[in-house]
Amino acid sequence: MNQSGRNINPHISVDCVIFGFSTNQLKVLLIRRAFTESSGKHINDHKLPGDFITLNEDLDLAASRTLEELTGLKDIYLQQFIFLGKPDRISNPMDIEWLNATTGHKIQRVVTAAYFSLINITDTNSAFAIKNNATWIDVKQVPNLAFDHGTIICTGLAHLQLALRNEPIGFELLPEKFTIRELQTLYEVILDCTLDNRNFRKKILKSSYLVQLEEKQRGVAHKPAYYYSFDRKIYEKHKKESLGFNF
Amino acid sequence: MNQSGRNINPHISVDCVIFGFSTNQLKVLLIRRAFTESSGKHINDHKLPGDFITLNEDLDLAASRTLEELTGLKDIYLQQFIFLGKPDRISNPMDIEWLNATTGHKIQRVVTAAYFSLINITDTNSAFAIKNNATWIDVKQVPNLAFDHGTIICTGLAHLQLALRNEPIGFELLPEKFTIRELQTLYEVILDCTLDNRNFRKKILKSSYLVQLEEKQRGVAHKPAYYYSFDRKIYEKHKKESLGFNF
DNA sequence: TTTAGTTAGCGTATTTTTTACGTTTACTTT
């Protein structure tokens, strides 16, 4: 089956670890994959979103295209974190059969650029996800995945953690306005640690780019919290390079 | 000229930003490129080390191969940092002509995996570099380079800085035994900052993986410094995750 | 209406780290 399948480059693909934050959990968007092998065995598992690039497509644009197909959103936070180039990384016959069937190409060797992206789940249009058999799954409850996607997620999470330590990218996962407790919980689930609420709020309120709104929470059985928003312009203006180093 | 050139995959390449530290300077290994265009114009510039992968070669192994060809060393510290996938990133006719000539392929679109590596320059066998027209150049004095290699170096340096803040990888650039002043200078040139020698030594001597040797410097016109070595086993054993975050 | 439960927010105290800087020691050169 030579060159009669989709108009793709069958050697280069992008995979996306799409992180979202909801109900105090860090979640990842996975695609349910269901098909029947030639042997008659029915497969029902999950995989990461991703696709082969088209013949002349920019890798970053391919990743953005994948995100938009699943969420309906443009200009989503997107960060490369690893590329996978072992010649034998696709060796499971089931995976090979599935790839050949879905691309119309005889897939051999694939080099993959992996990205992680951050989305506020409530911004997404669930119709897109439903149409593509995509579902949000708690990062701590990821099932066994196709290909090397489990490993990719672990690596993506490590890169997300490192990035979050150095830049306030967590805001990409939150709605326009949020409470300090929501921000703290976000940091706790991503960094997998426990933070003291009193020390956390003191620390982040020292920044000039966290803006307290006049609006407070409603309908909560405790003292209502103020809402805050992230002022990216102030952040970019006062962005300071961290000069410290761990030793 | 189809498939009659070198036995390579003409679509995927690796580029290496090889950092070395010498005479208190962070240096990068560049390849001098000299050839005559079909128009008769003589080109004499520099480029990063790199190569196309062979047909079934692992990307990481291709990068290691490139390093070994230039330095004679195996098992060098190697870190991926970016994957370049814009379809039009090779557009300079001179670069295209050079690629076609040196590969024996009609090169069109190239996707490149960029790595940075860290080498103690004195460990290298200069015969290898000489043979390959490679020369060490101060990172602050890099000339205009072929392709997008200038951009790749800048990005590589940023990744090196981030990595150095989080892990003591600077030791890869130093000899087996070194003084604290050498380590400090290394940090200063990579992070592009000035550190107080008294505070720097206090900080790093708190770690258990910096081992003071009995040997001291000789032939210096001031109090001789003690030599130290980096105990990787102690480091791996006591490696502690940094739980802090910048805000 | 009062009470209970819960979290937000304000706060103090202590510890740790960072930063700034002085001084003595120990070598080579003059």
Place this chain on the structure above:
DNA sequence: AAAGTAAACGTAAAAAATACGCTAACTAAA
């Protein structure tokens, strides 16, 4: 022997991080 220089030892102050108490402010239950 003196001078010059950097290593090493050190103190002090400031800043940041950590630990934790307590009051305020809401809803729900009694």
